[in-house]
Amino acid sequence: MEELFGSLAQGAAILFNPDTFLLTVLYMIGGLLLGMFVGALPGLTTLTAMAILLPIVFFLPPIFGIPFLLGIYKGGIYGGSIPAILVSMPGTGAAVATTFDGPALTRQGKGRKALEMALFSSVAGDFTSDLVTILAIVPIALIALAIGPPELAAVLFLSLIVISATGSGAFVKGVLVMAIGLFVAMIGQDPIGALARFDFGFFELRSGIGLLPMLIGLFALSELLLSIEKRAATYIKAGAKALEGERLKWAEFKASGRTIARSTVIGTSIGMIPGVGQVVAAFVGYAAAKNASKHPERYGKGELDGIAAAEAANNAVNGPTLVPMLTFGIPGDNITAILLGAFVAVGMRPGPQLMVEQGPQVFAILLAMLLANVLFIIVGYLTIPAFARVVRIPKAILMPLTIMFAFAGVFAVRNNPTDLYILAGFGVIGYVLRKFKFDVAPLAMAFILGPEIERAVGQTLSLSRGDLFGYIVFERPITLVILLLTPVIAWYLWRRSSKLQRAARLLAPEE
Amino acid sequence: MRRTFLKSVALGALMLGVGISSAMAQDNYPAKPITMILPLGAGGSHDLNARVLTSILPQYLGQAVIVKLVPGASGQTGTAAAANAPADGYTLLFTHNFFDQLQQHVKELPYKPTEDFVTVARTNSARMCAIVRADSQFKSLQALFDFGKSNPGKIELSHSGQWGATMVPAAQLFNWAKVQVNMTPYRGGGPSLRALLAGDADVTFQFPSTILGQGDKVRTLACVLDEPTLGSPPTFASLGFPGEIGEMHRIVMAPRGVPADRLAKLREAFVALQEDTTYKSLIKRLGEDSNLMSGDEYEKLRAQQSKDYKALVDSMTSG
Numbered sequence: 001m002e003e004l005f006g007s008l009a010q011g012a013a014i015l016f017n018p019d020t021f022l023l024t025v026l027y028m029i030g031g032l033l034l035g036m037f038v039g040a041l042p043g044l045t046t047l048t049a050m051a052i053l054l055p056i057v058f059f060l061p062p063i064f065g066i067p068f069l070l071g072i073y074k075g076g077i078y079g080g081s082i083p084a085i086l087v088s089m090p091g092t093g094a095a096v097a098t099t100f101d102g103p104a105l106t107r108q109g110k111g112r113k114a115l116e117m118a119l120f121s122s123v124a125g126d127f128t129s130d131l132v133t134i135l136a137i138v139p140i141a142l143i144a145l146a147i148g149p150p151e152l153a154a155v156l157f158l159s160l161i162v163i164s165a166t167g168s169g170a171f172v173k174g175v176l177v178m179a180i181g182l183f184v185a186m187i188g189q190d191p192i193g194a195l196a197r198f199d200f201g202f203f204e205l206r207s208g209i210g211l212l213p214m215l216i217g218l219f220a221l222s223e224l225l226l227s228i229e230k231r232a233a234t235y236i237k238a239g240a241k242a243l244e245g246e247r248l249k250w251a252e253f254k255a256s257g258r259t260i261a262r263s264t265v266i267g268t269s270i271g272m273i274p275g276v277g278q279v280v281a282a283f284v285g286y287a288a289a290k291n292a293s294k295h296p297e298r299y300g301k302g303e304l305d306g307i308a309a310a311e312a313a314n315n316a317v318n319g320p321t322l323v324p325m326l327t328f329g330i331p332g333d334n335i336t337a338i339l340l341g342a343f344v345a346v347g348m349r350p351g352p353q354l355m356v357e358q359g360p361q362v363f364a365i366l367l368a369m370l371l372a373n374v375l376f377i378i379v380g381y382l383t384i385p386a387f388a389r390v391v392r393i394p395k396a397i398l399m400p401l402t403i404m405f406a407f408a409g410v411f412a413v414r415n416n417p418t419d420l421y422i423l424a425g426f427g428v429i430g431y432v433l434r435k436f437k438f439d440v441a442p443l444a445m446a447f448i449l450g451p452e453i454e455r456a457v458g459q460t461l462s463l464s465r466g467d468l469f470g471y472i473v474f475e476r477p478i479t480l481v482i483l484l485l486t487p488v489i490a491w492y493l494w495r496r497s498s499k500l501q502r503a504a505r506l507l508a509p510e511e
Numbered sequence: 512m513r514r515t516f517l518k519s520v521a522l523g524a525l526m527l528g529v530g531i532s533s534a535m536a537q538d539n540y541p542a543k544p545i546t547m548i549l550p551l552g553a554g555g556s557h558d559l560n561a562r563v564l565t566s567i568l569p570q571y572l573g574q575a576v577i578v579k580l581v582p583g584a585s586g587q588t589g590t591a592a593a594a595n596a597p598a599d600g601y602t603l604l605f606t607h608n609f610f611d612q613l614q615q616h617v618k619e620l621p622y623k624p625t626e627d628f629v630t631v632a633r634t635n636s637a638r639m640c641a642i643v644r645a646d647s648q649f650k651s652l653q654a655l656f657d658f659g660k661s662n663p664g665k666i667e668l669s670h671s672g673q674w675g676a677t678m679v680p681a682a683q684l685f686n687w688a689k690v691q692v693n694m695t696p697y698r699g700g701g702p703s704l705r706a707l708l709a710g711d712a713d714v715t716f717q718f719p720s721t722i723l724g725q726g727d728k729v730r731t732l733a734c735v736l737d738e739p740t741l742g743s744p745p746t747f748a749s750l751g752f753p754g755e756i757g758e759m760h761r762i763v764m765a766p767r768g769v770p771a772d773r774l775a776k777l778r779e780a781f782v783a784l785q786e787d788t789t790y791k792s793l794i795k796r797l798g799e800d801s802n803l804m805s806g807d808e809y810e811k812l813r814a815q816q817s818k819d820y821k822a823l824v825d826s827m828t829s830g
Contacts (some may be wrong), residue, residue, distance in 0.1 A: 148706065148709055192696055206588070208584070329704075330701040341554075345796040349720070349798075351726065352726070408551040429624075458696075459695050
C-alpha cells in the first residue's frame with residue numbers, strides 16, 4: 001500500500017513537472033477539442049481519429065503525446081452526446097439513452113441547458129470513477145479477471161430484462177421490439193463459428209447490419225420523418241428564447257446530485273465488465289433514476305435528470321475500463337487497444353510487470369485522466385454556446401443538413417454502400433414503430449447486446465463440455481447468484497412498472 | 512432487383528475506373544494517390560502497421576497511400592471490394608494469410624483469392640508461441656501432449672476466433688500430435704489471454720511481445736522461431752512439427768492483372784522501405800519487426816499454404 005502511494009507521488013511529480021506542465025495542458029486541450037469535434041460528427045469516430053493520430057506519439061515526448069490521445073478519447077465520448085441531444089442522432093450505443101430526453105429539451109428551447117447538464121454530469125461521473133480506479137486498481141483488476149463468459153452472459157441477460165421492464169411503452173410491446181432487435185443482430189455471421197446466416201443470398205448482408213446505420217436510421221431519420229409529417233411544427237421551438245438558450249442553473253444541477261451519484265456507482269461497477277460497459281451503464285443508470293424518481297412520468301419527455309442519469313453512468317465506465325489493459329495488457333475495446341499501442345510505442349508494455357517496473361508512469365497517466373476532466377469542464381463550457389447555436393439554424397436548412405450528415409457519416413465508417421440502404425430502411429422501420437407507439441430503444445439494445453450474449457452463452461457451453469448445470473452450480477458461483485437474482489429483480493421491476501402505469505392512467509384518463 | 516442495381520452501379524464505377532486508367536496508361540505510374548484497402552477494423556495491429564507503412568511509402572512512390580478500412584464478414588467485404596477494383600495498381604489490399612489462403616476452404620467466397628490477387632510484398636509477420644500459466648502442471652509441450660492423449664478433450668484451449676491467427680496454429684499442432692482438445696473461441700487475442708490468466712483455459716497462443724508484458728505470470732512452451740527475449744523456448748520445428756506453423760504474414764496484395772511494370776514499381780518501393788531508418792524505428796516502436804519477404808518468394812509460400820490449410824480443414828471437418 002505504501003509502495004502504491006510512493007508510485008502515486010512520483011507519478012504526480014512526472015505530470016506536474018513545471019517545465020512541461022503548460023505544454024501538456026495545451027496538448028490535452030487540443031486533444032479535447034479535436035475529440036469533441038470528431039465525436040459530434042457521426043462517421044468521424046473517436047476511434048478513427050485516434051488510429052490516424054496515433055503516429056503522433058512516435059514523434060512527441062510521452063508526456064505530451066499520451067495526454068493528447070487521452071484528450072481525444074475523453075472529448076470524443078462527450079462529443080457523441082451533442083448530436084444526440086440536438087438532433088436525436090446517437091453516434092454510439094452509449095448515447096442512445098441520452099436521446100430519450102435530449103431532443104425533447106432542445107425542442108423546448110432548453111438545448112443549452114441539456115448540453116451543460118450532459119457536460120457536468122459526464123465530468124462528475126468520469127472524475128469520480130477515475131479517482132476510484134486510482135485508489136482501487138488492484139481489487140478492480142481482480143474482479144475484471146473473475147468475469148468470464150458465464151458471468152458476462154448472466155449479467156447481460158439481466159440487463160436486457162431491466163431494459164425491457166423499464167421502457168416507456170407497454171411491457172409486451174417492449175419485448176416484441178426487443179425480439180426484432182435480436183433477430184436483426186443475427187444477420188451476418190454467428191459469433192462463435194463465424195458461419196454466414198440469414199443473409200438471404202445477398203453477399204452484402206454477410207457482414208451483418210452495421211450499428212451506426214441502424215442507430216441513426218432508427219433514432220434520427222425516424223424523428224425527421226415524424227417532424228416532416230407534423231410540418232415541423234414542433235421540431236425545434238427556439239426563436240423567442242435568448243440566442244443560445246438558457247444556461248443550466250446551479251439548483252438544477254444540485255437537484256440531480258443523487259442521480260449523478262447513483263449513476264456513477266452503477267457505471268463504475270459495470271465498467272469492470274469488459275466490452276459493452278458504456279451502453280449497459282447508460283441504460284441501467286437511466287432506468288434506476290426513473291425508478292427512484294417521484295415523477296417517473298416526466299422521463300422521456302424532456303427531463304434534465306434523465307440526461308444526468310445516462311451521461312454520468314456511461315462516463316463512469318471509463319476509469320475501470322482501462323484497468324485490464326494496464327494490469328494485464330488486455331484491451332477491453334478498440335479504443336483501449338489504440339491506447340495500448342501508444343503505451344508500447346513510448347516504451348511501456350502494459351501487463352503485470354508494468355505496475356512493478358513503471359508504477360509512477362502508470363499513475364502519471366491516471367492522474368492525466370483526472371486532469372483531462374478538469375480541463376474539459378472549461379473547454380466544454382466555453383464551446384457549448386457554439387454547438388447550442390445549432391438551434392438557430394432555420395428548420396428548412398437544419399433538416400436537410402441533418403439528413404446529409406446522417407448519410408455521409410454512415411458511409412464514412414465502413415465505406416459500404418449497402419449501409420445507406422440499411423440506414424434508410426431503419427428510418428422507415430423506426431417511423432412505423434413510433435407511429436404505433438412502440439418504444440424503439442429496446443430494439444437498439446437487443447441489437448447491441450444480443451451478439452454479446454450469444455457469444456458468451458456459446459463460450460459457456462463450450463467451457464461446460466456438455467454439463468452446463470453442473471458447471472454453473474459447482475464451478476461458477478457468481479453466475480449462479482446472478483441467475484438466481486434475475487427473476488426476483490424482474491418481478492420487482494414488473495410490479496413497479498405496472499403500478500406506475502396504473503397510476504398514470506388514473507392521473508390522465510383522457511389519454 | 513436491388514442486386515442488379517448494385518451490379519450496374521459497380522459496373523459503372525468499374526468502367527469509369529477503366530476509362531481513367533487507360534487514359535493514364537502511358538504516364539508515370541503512380542500519377543494519383545493509391546488506396547490501400549484493409550478488410551479489418553480500426554485499431555487492430557493491421558491498422559497500426561498500415562499507418563506506419565502509409566506514412567513512409569509516399570517517399571518511395573511519389574504519391575500518397577490512403578488507408579481505407581472496409582471491415583465485415585471476417586474480411587470478406589473488404590477483400591471483395593479489392594477484388595472488384597480495376598487492376599491498375601491504384602488499389603491494394605493489406606491482409607493476412609488466413610483470410611488469403613485458409614478462408615477459401617471453409618467458406619464460399621465471392622472471389623478466388625489466388626486467381627484474383629498477386630503478392631506485392633509480405634511486409635512482416637507475427638509469430639506465435641504456446642503458453643500456459645506459470646503455476647501450470649505442464650512444464651513442456653510434450654507433457655501437455657501426454658496428458659491430452661490419456662485425457663481426450665480435457666485440455667481447454669482459448670483462441671482468438673474461428674479460423675484465425677491463434678486457432679489455426681493450435682489446430683495444426685494438436686492435430687499433428689493427435690491430441691483432442693476443447694477449443695473455445697474468444698473475441699480476439701486479449702480475451703483469450705484473460706481466459707488463460709483466469710484459469711478458464713489451460714493453454715493459449717500469443718505473440719512474444721504480449722508474453723513479454725506478462726512477466727512471470729505465464730510459461731512459454733514453444734515458439735515458431737528462437738525467441739531469446741523469452742529465454743529461447745523450443746521451436747515447433749525442433750519438437751518435430753513438419754512445415755509452416757504459427758506465423759501470421761501481413762501481406763500487401765494487388766488485383767492480379769496489374770501491369771507488370773507497375774507491380775515491379777510497387778515491389779521495389781517495399782524493398783526500399785526496408786532500408787528506411789524512420790520506417791525501421793517506427794515499426795519497432797509498435798513492437799513489430801520488419802522482416803520483408805519479396806512478392807515472388809511469398810507467391811511460392813502461398814501455394815504451399817493453400818495445400819496445408821486444405822488438409823487441416825479436411826481433417827478437422829470430416830471427423
